[in-house]
Amino acid sequence: MAELAPRRTLVPIPVTDVEDPSYFHKVVDCQWACPAHTDVPQYIRLIGQGRYGDAYLLNRKSNVFPGILGRTCDRPCEPACRRGRVDGDAVAICRLKRVASDLREDVGSGLPRAAEAKNGKRVACVGAGPASLTVANDLMPLGYEVTIFERQQLPGGLMRTNIPAFRLPAQVLDEEIAVILDMGVDIRYGTEIRSMRELLQMGYDAVFVGSGAPRGKELELPGRHDEVGETHIHIGIDWLESIAFGHVNKVGRRVLIIGVGNTAMDCCRSSRRLGGEDIRVMARRPRQYFKASPWELEDAEEEGVQIVVNHAPRRFLVEDGRLVGMEFDQVEWDEGAVHSKTVGTVRIDCDDVILAIGQENAFPWIERDLPLEFSSPQLAAVDEVTMQSTIPGVFFGGDAAFGAKNIIWAVEHGHQAAISIDNHCQGVSAAQRPAQTMRLTSRKMGITQWSYHNDYNPHGRQEMARVDLKRRFERLNLEVELGFGPEETAREVQRCLNCDIQTAFQAPLCIECDACIDVCPVRCLTIIRPDWADEEELRTRLNAPAENRSQAIFVSEALPQTGRVMVKDENLCVHCGLCAERCPTAAWDMARFELGIPYAGRPAEVG
Amino acid sequence: MTSIAKPQIPLLPLERNQLGLTIRDYSGSMSTLCAGCGHDSVTAAIQEALWGLSIAPYQVAKLSGIGCSSKTPQYFDSAAVGFNSVHGRMAAVASGAAAANRDLVVVGVSGDGDSLSIGLGNLAHAIRRNVRMLYVIANNGVYGLTKGQFSASADIGSRSRKGEPNLLPPVDPMLLGLSLGATFLARGFSGDKAQLVPILKAGLSHGGFALVDVISPCVQFNDHEGSTKSFRYVREHELQDIDADIIPVRGQIHSEQTPGSVTEVELHDGSRVLFRAVPEGYDPRDRVRVGSYLVESARRGEIATGLLYLDETTPDMHQVSATTQDRLWDLPFDRLCPGSAELAKFQARLR
Numbered sequence: 001m002a003e004l005a006p007r008r009t010l011v012p013i014p015v016t017d018v019e020d021p022s023y024f025h026k027v028v029d030c031q032w033a034c035p036a037h038t039d040v041p042q043y044i045r046l047i048g049q050g051r052y053g054d055a056y057l058l059n060r061k062s063n064v065f066p067g068i069l070g071r072t073c074d075r076p077c078e079p080a081c082r083r084g085r086v087d088g089d090a091v092a093i094c095r096l097k098r099v100a101s102d103l104r105e106d107v108g109s110g111l112p113r114a115a116e117a118k119n120g121k122r123v124a125c126v127g128a129g130p131a132s133l134t135v136a137n138d139l140m141p142l143g144y145e146v147t148i149f150e151r152q153q154l155p156g157g158l159m160r161t162n163i164p165a166f167r168l169p170a171q172v173l174d175e176e177i178a179v180i181l182d183m184g185v186d187i188r189y190g191t192e193i194r195s196m197r198e199l200l201q202m203g204y205d206a207v208f209v210g211s212g213a214p215r216g217k218e219l220e221l222p223g224r225h226d227e228v229g230e231t232h233i234h235i236g237i238d239w240l241e242s243i244a245f246g247h248v249n250k251v252g253r254r255v256l257i258i259g260v261g262n263t264a265m266d267c268c269r270s271s272r273r274l275g276g277e278d279i280r281v282m283a284r285r286p287r288q289y290f291k292a293s294p295w296e297l298e299d300a301e302e303e304g305v306q307i308v309v310n311h312a313p314r315r316f317l318v319e320d321g322r323l324v325g326m327e328f329d330q331v332e333w334d335e336g337a338v339h340s341k342t343v344g345t346v347r348i349d350c351d352d353v354i355l356a357i358g359q360e361n362a363f364p365w366i367e368r369d370l371p372l373e374f375s376s377p378q379l380a381a382v383d384e385v386t387m388q389s390t391i392p393g394v395f396f397g398g399d400a401a402f403g404a405k406n407i408i409w410a411v412e413h414g415h416q417a418a419i420s421i422d423n424h425c426q427g428v429s430a431a432q433r434p435a436q437t438m439r440l441t442s443r444k445m446g447i448t449q450w451s452y453h454n455d456y457n458p459h460g461r462q463e464m465a466r467v468d469l470k471r472r473f474e475r476l477n478l479e480v481e482l483g484f485g486p487e488e489t490a491r492e493v494q495r496c497l498n499c500d501i502q503t504a505f506q507a508p509l510c511i512e513c514d515a516c517i518d519v520c521p522v523r524c525l526t527i528i529r530p531d532w533a534d535e536e537e538l539r540t541r542l543n544a545p546a547e548n549r550s551q552a553i554f555v556s557e558a559l560p561q562t563g564r565v566m567v568k569d570e571n572l573c574v575h576c577g578l579c580a581e582r583c584p585t586a587a588w589d590m591a592r593f594e595l596g597i598p599y600a601g602r603p604a605e606v607g
Numbered sequence: 608m609t610s611i612a613k614p615q616i617p618l619l620p621l622e623r624n625q626l627g628l629t630i631r632d633y634s635g636s637m638s639t640l641c642a643g644c645g646h647d648s649v650t651a652a653i654q655e656a657l658w659g660l661s662i663a664p665y666q667v668a669k670l671s672g673i674g675c676s677s678k679t680p681q682y683f684d685s686a687a688v689g690f691n692s693v694h695g696r697m698a699a700v701a702s703g704a705a706a707a708n709r710d711l712v713v714v715g716v717s718g719d720g721d722s723l724s725i726g727l728g729n730l731a732h733a734i735r736r737n738v739r740m741l742y743v744i745a746n747n748g749v750y751g752l753t754k755g756q757f758s759a760s761a762d763i764g765s766r767s768r769k770g771e772p773n774l775l776p777p778v779d780p781m782l783l784g785l786s787l788g789a790t791f792l793a794r795g796f797s798g799d800k801a802q803l804v805p806i807l808k809a810g811l812s813h814g815g816f817a818l819v820d821v822i823s824p825c826v827q828f829n830d831h832e833g834s835t836k837s838f839r840y841v842r843e844h845e846l847q848d849i850d851a852d853i854i855p856v857r858g859q860i861h862s863e864q865t866p867g868s869v870t871e872v873e874l875h876d877g878s879r880v881l882f883r884a885v886p887e888g889y890d891p892r893d894r895v896r897v898g899s900y901l902v903e904s905a906r907r908g909e910i911a912t913g914l915l916y917l918d919e920t921t922p923d924m925h926q927v928s929a930t931t932q933d934r935l936w937d938l939p940f941d942r943l944c945p946g947s948a949e950l951a952k953f954q955a956r957l958r
């Protein structure tokens with residue numbers, strides 16, 4: 001029994017609380033990273049089973065716009081995806097979302113419906129972007145009367161005015177927005193809100209500001225406001241809006257895009273479709289510091305756009321009343337690209353310049369003498385959880401809340417604001433948040449049979465087919481990406497590692513036979529005496545050192561025979577189920593984790 | 608059986624040995640033994656020891672007899688040559704393999720039935736010859752493969768799953784080895800790889816016959832209350848007061864500090880075994896003392912584990928028989944088989 005005598009004083013070990021919904025949720029890397037916590041592995045599984053409509057509805061529950069997001073989402077889930085840590089390439093989560101949307105059968109019965117009786121409460125939303133639309137989506141079924149004021153003649157916000165139709169066809173946008181508006185939302189097009197004070201006096205029970213971050217940043221350099229400057233130098237987001245509404249339909253042959261974020265990518269690709277031939281995206285910094293998503297850069301380069309690094313704009317060159325080019329400093333950066341030094345200047349000729357260097361918030365219509373506090377000149381003070389401003393009953397969301405983000409964040413803000421609005425209207429504090437819940441259900445069917453596909457498919461990430469370059473520019477709104485076909489879909493769904501199928505451990509059953517330890521293909525299990533000083537030390541003492549600190553370590557209660565504990569590094573577990581197959585006592589089980597997410601007026605429910 | 612093979616994860620960060628190989632390069636096919644069988648842990652420990660010593664996977668000959676334990680060579684080191692002999696005859700086949708090719712790292716895995724019942728005679732003579740090999744007995748006290756009959760290592764009074772007691776005295780392979788002049792005797796437990804892996808490494812580095820008795824519970828037929836070879840019973844009765852470290856010349860070098868007051872034994876390849884803790888008056892090179900220690904601990908109902916006995920002075924089979932330094936397959940055919948004229952001459956000498 002010498003083995004059992006403690007070598008060091010035992011410290012009370014922190015046993016992992018797996019009943020806290022956030023523990024297993026965090027193991028589902030994609031779901032955890034998704035601002036709206038979409039149940040990704042389950043929708044991928046449904047797609048694998050050909051249940052496209054169900055996959056669509058599961059998506060819709062949390063992200064409201066699967067068809068739109070399946071084409072345009074910023075995909076915070078993909079860099080988080082476990083598969084990336086296993087073979088270098090994340091599962092194509094976003095494109096599979098599009099599959100669910102493209103192939104969905106009639107899902108009418110699963111869509112939200114307005115309540116039969118109104119509850120007498122009226123909510124005003126400013127702007128018809130994804131944030132306000134989500135608020136309406138969540139509140140209409142509860143009986144609220146929702147009014148949306150929209151300056152433009154069409155709904156959708158930047159999704160309509162800035163995301164080019166070759167990435168997001170209008171029909172997809174129309175369909176998904178119609179589901180919400182058709183519940184009877186009172187939408188007032190062409191109505192710009194010019195005064196918050198007046199809006200507050202209109203007697204609404206709550207106000208939601210979803211007006212976005214509408215102002216494109218300026219580049220104040222010599223020549224900007226000359227006469228030519230006004231006609232041949234464009235602010236990216238305004239220019240894209242003019243294209244969307246048909247006010248602009250051509251551009252010069254040589255175009256310079258200043259800035260290298262996602263807006264720049266849409267500007268350069270739009271230029272390509274409006275007659276631009278020599279198109280350069282001018283970046284100050286080296287490539288690894290670009291804000292644009294890698295896939296957007298690839299798309300632009302495929303279309304012949306040049307990306308030029310280490311060029312800082314100096315001035316616009318105007319000759320004989322004509323914009324002829326721009327002058328740039330050529331710069332060199334130190335390690336980490338913190339400091340630069342100028343090593344020369346260069347002139348680049350062009351016909352048009354598009355400024356795509358960022359967006360700002362602007363609230364000229366909010367009077368500053370209201371009790372609505374601002375945290376900066378551009379931004380109102382907004383609570384990150386409740387989305388409430390310093391006026392109770394006035395909420396912000398989407399780009400209007402904390403500056404420009406993306407669609408999926410706008411949706412999540414909308415969900416949270418809807419909860420707050422519902423609370424507010426029912427006399428409950430916005431701070432009182434409904435809890436998340438969870439459910440674990442075994443996937444065991446037989447000794448070595450599971451009701452999930454546990455085999456590892458070594459296929460690489462599937463490429464998406466696109467319209468041939470020869471045909472791609474025929475029409476401005478020709479969608480470039482063609483969606484996954486049946487074969488890509490079948491392979492891609494099997495790349496998912498089923499992170500929602502959790503390894504659930506019951507310490508009292510374990511006989512410490514080591515079978516699980518031996519079989520685990522990634523050596524992520526260790527049975528160890530609980531005598532480490534802290535988690536840092538524990539991480540170094542496992543069968544395979546646990547170096548990814550962003551991933552949790554599971555620690556069981558004491559095992560019955562020796563008092564040692566089972567430790568699992570969640571980082572590389574591929575959810576293969578082999579530990580549970582080799583365990584003689586079923587101390588390990590593979591169980592599906594479902595997160596119950598609360599929405600306005602609907603407490604968290606699973607299934 | 609498992610429903611799937613082990614996923615081969617491309618980006619898995621795995622440590623490499625001196626040959627640049629990872630533990631995966633020493634794996635075999637998926638086990639078909641019962642879930643939780645101690646033998647799978649023995650397999651894992653052997654794999655770890657071969658990898659840790661940086662033994663080239665193809666340099667290994669893995670041999671076995673018949674039994675669940677004897678199935679296990681299939682589950683490690685696919686690059687090795689293997690021989691699944693008839694029941695109880697592994698020691699003989701292994702002796703032949705070792706004789707024919709002195710460069711092979713010979714690893715035999717057998718069971719208590721295979722070695723102590725039907726194969727006892729073969730085992731005894733391989734011990735006597737001091738054949739250079741690692742001989743592992745995965746000892747569960749039963750014939751697992753044939754559904755749990757008591758084997759020759761079952762203790763008196765140990766009960767079968769149905770409750771019948773065993774009435775015959777057990778063969779203790781350690782005492783048997785001592786009486787036959789064994790040169791390396793160790794006992795481990797499948798549930799304790801921290802102890803077992805160094806023992807196996809020492810056995811692989813030993814210059815003669817290394818007999819390792821590993822208590823390896825049969826979860827199917829001998830892991831119940833009343834059994835003296837269950838996980839729980841072994842944990843409650845294990846006596847671990849012999850503590851030895853191996854410092855191999857090849858393979859991974861870990862802490863090289865020689866602690867004070869140790870008994871040190873150098874193995875034939877230059878590796879060293881350091882006995883850090885032994886009971887009062889215990890000398891792992893003294894057959895008589897070791898024998899009485901084993902008898903006494905057994906009488907107290909304890910299972911003594913550790914590297915129990917070590918003798919690096921007795922010559923091995925090749926030395927005793929003054930065999931050629933060459934592997935037999937390297938010999939030109941006319942030397943290996945000099946022909947009938949030479950045979951006639953040789954026979955003439957004997958007339």
Ligand SMILES: Cc1cc2nc3c(=O)[nH]c(=O)nc-3n(C[C@H](O)[C@H](O)[C@H](O)COP(=O)(O)OP(=O)(O)OC[C@H]3O[C@@H](n4cnc5c(N)ncnc54)[C@H](O)[C@@H]3O)c2cc1C
Nearest residue numbers: 127129130131151157158192193211212398399405406407
């Ligand atoms: C070029 C470009 C490309 C982008 N591409 C993507 C992408 O691919 N994926 C992604 O996830 N995100 C993308 N984004 C970001 C994304 O579009 C926004 O984050 C998102 O639309 C913000 O939603 P929102 O509801 O907060 O506001 P918005 O979409 O900005 O909608 C605000 C609405 O409010 C209206 N409005 C404003 N003020 C008033 C007022 N006073 N009265 C009445 N109406 C008013 C506006 O007309 C507008 O319709 C892109 C942004 C740009 C600029």
Ligand SMILES: Cc1ncc(C[n+]2csc(CCOP(=O)(O)OP(=O)(O)O)c2C)c(N)n1
Nearest residue numbers: 674675676694718719720721749750751752
């Ligand atoms: C000549 C011969 N006799 C009997 C058998 C039947 N038999 C197969 S395995 C076995 C016993 C195996 O026991 P052990 O070596 O302890 O292996 P375990 O399955 O317990 O690991 C017996 C008796 C046989 N295969 N061949």
Ligand code: SF4
Nearest residue numbers: 520573574576577579
């Ligand atoms: S499911 Fe079990 S065996 Fe598979 S990787 Fe995870 S812990 Fe290891």
Ligand code: SF4
Nearest residue numbers: 510511513514516583
């Ligand atoms: S296989 Fe089961 S009983 Fe054996 S150590 Fe693992 S959890 Fe414990």
Ligand code: SF4
Nearest residue numbers: 641644675751825826
């Ligand atoms: S019967 Fe016993 S020895 Fe054979 S595989 Fe099953 S548990 Fe192991």
Ligand SMILES: [Mg+2]
Nearest residue numbers: 718719747749
């Ligand atoms: Mg046996």
